[in-house]
Amino acid sequence: xxxxxxxxxxxxxxxxxxxxxxxxxxxxxxxxxxxxxxxxxxxxxxxxxxxxxxxxxxxxxxxxxxxxxxxxxxxxxxxxxxxxxxxxxxxxxxxxxxxxxxxxxxxxxxxxxxxxxxxxxxxxxxxxxxxxxxxxxxxxxxxxxxxxxxxxxxxxxxxxxxxxxxxxxxxxxxxxxxxxxxxxxxxxxxxxxxxxxxxxxxxxxxxxxxxxxxxxxxxxxxxxxxxxxxxxxxxxxxxxxxxxxxxxxxxxxxxxxxxxxxxxxxxxxxxxxxxxxxxxxxxxxxxxxxxxxxxxxxxxxxxxxxxxxxxxxxxxxxxxxxxxxxxxxxxxxxxxxxxxxxxxxxxxxxxxxxxxxxxxxxxxxxxxxxxxxxxxxxxxxxxxxxxxxxxxxxxxxxxxxxxxxxxxxxxxxxxxxxxxxxxxxxxxxxxxxxxxxxxxxxxxxxxxxxxxxxxxxxxxxxxxxxxxxxxxxxxxxxxxxxxxxxxxxxxxxxxxxxxxxxxxxxxxxxxxxxxxxxxxxxxxxxxxxxxxxxxxxxxxxxxxxxxxxxxxxxxxxxxxxxxxxxxxxxxxx
RNA sequence: CGGGGUGUGGCGCAGUACGGUAGCGCGCAUGCUUUGGGAGCAUGAUGUCGGAGGUUCAAAUCCUCUCACCCCGACCA
Numbered sequence: 135x136x137x138x139x140x141x142x143x144x145x146x147x148x149x150x151x152x153x154x155x156x157x158x159x160x161x162x163x164x165x166x167x168x169x170x171x172x173x174x175x176x177x178x179x180x181x182x183x184x185x186x187x188x189x190x191x192x193x194x195x196x197x198x199x200x201x202x203x204x205x206x207x208x209x210x211x212x213x214x215x216x217x218x219x220x221x222x223x224x225x226x227x228x229x230x231x232x233x234x235x236x237x238x239x240x241x242x243x244x245x246x247x248x249x250x251x252x253x254x255x256x257x258x259x260x261x262x263x264x265x266x267x268x269x270x271x272x273x274x275x276x277x278x279x280x281x282x283x284x285x286x287x288x289x290x291x292x293x294x295x296x297x298x299x300x301x302x303x304x305x306x307x308x309x310x311x312x313x314x315x316x317x318x319x320x321x322x323x324x325x326x327x328x329x330x331x332x333x334x335x336x337x338x339x340x341x342x343x344x345x346x347x348x349x350x351x352x353x354x355x356x357x358x359x360x361x362x363x364x365x366x367x368x369x370x371x372x373x374x375x376x377x378x379x380x381x382x383x384x385x386x387x388x389x390x391x392x393x394x395x396x397x398x399x400x401x402x403x404x405x406x407x408x409x410x411x412x413x414x415x416x417x418x419x420x421x422x423x424x425x426x427x428x429x430x431x432x433x434x435x436x437x438x439x440x441x442x443x444x445x446x447x448x449x450x451x452x453x454x455x456x457x458x459x460x461x462x463x464x465x466x467x468x469x470x471x472x473x474x475x476x477x478x479x480x481x482x483x484x485x486x487x488x489x490x491x492x493x494x495x496x497x498x499x500x501x502x503x504x505x506x507x508x509x510x511x512x513x514x515x516x517x518x519x520x521x522x523x524x525x526x527x528x529x530x531x532x533x534x535x536x537x538x539x540x541x542x543x544x545x546x547x548x549x550x551x552x553x554x555x556x557x558x559x560x561x562x563x564x565x566x567x568x569x570x571x572x573x574x575x576x577x578x579x580x581x582x583x584x585x586x587x588x589x590x591x592x593x594x595x596x597x598x599x600x601x602x603x604x605x606x607x608x609x610x611x612x613x614x615x616x617x618x619x620x621x622x623x624x625x626x627x628x629x630x631x632x633x634x635x636x637x638x639x640x641x642x643x644x645x646x647x648x649x650x651x652x653x654x655x656x657x658x659x660x661x662x663x664x665x666x667x668x669x670x671x672x673x674x675x676x677x678x679x680x681x682x683x684x685x686x687x688x689x690x691x692x693x694x695x696x697x698x699x700x701x702x703x704x705x706x707x
Numbered sequence: 708c709g710g711g712g713u714g715u716g717g718c719g720c721a722g723u724a725c726g727g728u729a730g731c732g733c734g735c736a737u738g739c740u741u742u743g744g745g746a747g748c749a750u751g752a753u754g755u756c757g758g759a760g761g762u763u764c765a766a767a768u769c770c771u772c773u774c775a776c777c778c779c780g781a782c783c784a
Contacts (some may be wrong), residue, residue, distance in 0.1 A: 143717095145717095145718060145719090145734095146718075146719085146733065146734080146745070147717085147718060147720095147733075147771090148719080150713080150719080150720095150776095150777075151776070151777060152777095153777080153778075168776090170775090170776090171775085171777090207756095209728085224782090226783070226784095228783070235783090242784095251760040271784090274783075274784085276751080276782075276783065277708085277781075277782050277783080278778095278779095278780090278781090278783090280777085280778085284784090285783070285784080289784080291784075325708095325774085334783085334784095354783090354784090355784095432745045439781095452720075452781070453781085538720065543784095544783095544784055545784085546784085547784065579784065580784095581784055584784065603777050614745055615742075616742055616743090618742085619742090648740095648741085648742055648743095648744085648745075648746060649743045649744060649745095650743085650745045650746080651744085651745050651746095652744085652745095653743085653744045653745085654744065658743090666743080668743055669743085670743075682775065
């Protein structure tokens with residue numbers, strides 16, 4: 135491709151709309167433009183990146199036995215009403231009406247569509263297993279789109295759905311997708327970590343996320359990982375053993391009320407009473423699907439709302455506001471406790487809070503706390519369940535070694551859906567004994583537009599992008615320094631033809647621009663290999679070969695360029 | 708939805724406390740010179756100052772309402 139005939143509107147200045155480096159680079163490099171909040175144009179370079187990545191995904195999915203289909207982004211509301219998600223998915227879903235006033239929606243994901251396709255069509259276990267996938271646009275009317283392609287309202291996703299006759303078969307299907315995912319990300323030059331995750335509103339039993347670890351502020355997920363045995367999980371799901379090493383009191387003491395003027399927060403109470411936060415149990419009030427609940431965790435731990443939501447089976451969960459706290463406890467925020475709440479509400483208690491003997495809790499009275507409170511004697515838990523977020527220093531639930539917490543960007547996910555959708559939408563088949571069973575399903579996503587941007591959080595330097603070779607829009611950029619020099623133009627053209635004939639994707643910067651402009655643009659757009667053609671080296675029949683990632687440069691004879699490029703590409707990520 | 712912020716040529720910004728009819732850099736166009744890391748000179752084009760009302764002799768600037776976008780939070784791949 136010739137730059138002069140292409141469209142690469144690079145920008146010199148940082149764009150005020152972009153916070154993340156990856157977002158900034160896509161804008162400045164002429165890869166994307168914004169149409170509306172969370173809605174983007176993919177310019178020619180980005181389209182090529184999307185195509186490259188999609189083709190890797192397609193290739194590996196096909197190898198894994200998945201079959202490509204296309205399901206409409208439109209879907210009638212009643213299909214989603216059957217699964218119950220029409221109600222639970224909420225405003226995140228884009229609703230619309232057609233001209234007949236039928237309720238329609240733009241699919242935020244395609245479990246319902248895929249299942250309804252199968253329902254009524256697949257009748258025998260002989261037709262299973264089945265794995266259907268598509269690479270399609272999705273719409274989610276995000277509360278707050280941000281970070282460019284990382285969280286858009288429209289985005290492209292590869293989504294696959296498996297249908298199996300039994301658990302054993304499903305396990306093979308699931309593993310097949312996990313293996314395909316590793317292969318896909320490896321080919322794209324990305325190291326990913328598979329972690330256990332919450333199933334969210336997808337339903338089902340278990341799920342995994344594929345995370346690209348980053349050390350920039352783009353990390354949207356926290357992962358607890360054991361470097362010793364390999365256990366890894368999203369902190370919203372992670373099991374752990376407490377790493378604080380606190381020992382419970384052996385002697386049980388009498389409850390005692392105490393004035394704590396001005397001490398409402400954990401910090402204030404610990405300072406006032408001169409006790410460690412591990413001696414406190416905090417009572418957090420939430421409203422779950424409209425009803426107040428109390429969640430108790432040890433003073434030094436953070437509650438993870440996803441864990442609480444899961445424990446409650448709630449669709450909606452939010453922190454109670456001051457009015458509700460007052461109404462439930464009879465005291466301002468900061469003095470809630472499990473003993474003598476004004477209203478009967480469920481008490482969910484974290485096991486680490488249960489383990490604290492003679493703990494300090496709020497007294498449900500302004501500026502008062504209670505000392506030496508003990509569960510069972512002084513209050514009863516409705517449910518004892520893990521609510522604490524895993525943190526660095528906690529111990530691995532598998533092997534007991536110390537865990538670390540890392541930042542990651544989710545680039546793929548896999549869900550064990552069970553029979554939720556197949557039952558709701560009637561995707562049933564007759565087994566060998568003639569019994570009717572619902573298909574066992576899985577669903578598997580990869581963010582096609584998000585992943586390349588996420589990759590840029592890792593692969594860049596102060597000058598611009600450094601693409602992994604297999605998702606770069608072109609492998610090579612040819613930079614003739616002076617197009618007016620016929621010798622340079624001719625040499626550049628010859629190399630361009632040679633490389634193109636060899637099946638290599640080449641971009642030639644044939645613009646009449648100064649060398650500095652070309653070099654800076656080349657560094658910005660980040661193609662893996664740069665060939666510089668200038669008077670000095672051309673005199674000796676040579677061109678300069680350099681990778682974007684390194685400052686090393688080699689002189690190569692004109693006739694050896696194809697081979698040199700191929701050899702160099704082998705060595706690149 | 709709550710909190711904070713920004714809207715001025717294509718891009719980045721100044722001008723707004725104190726109203727007087729719009730400016731800088733980059734980019735763009737043309738010409739000449741230049742050509743190994745974002746060139747120089749000359750000439751030129753491009754703005755109903757986000758929108759609507761209002762105050763005033765006069766509004767980018769003051770007032771009211773509105774819209775869009777960004778950041779923090781809730782939500783989420």
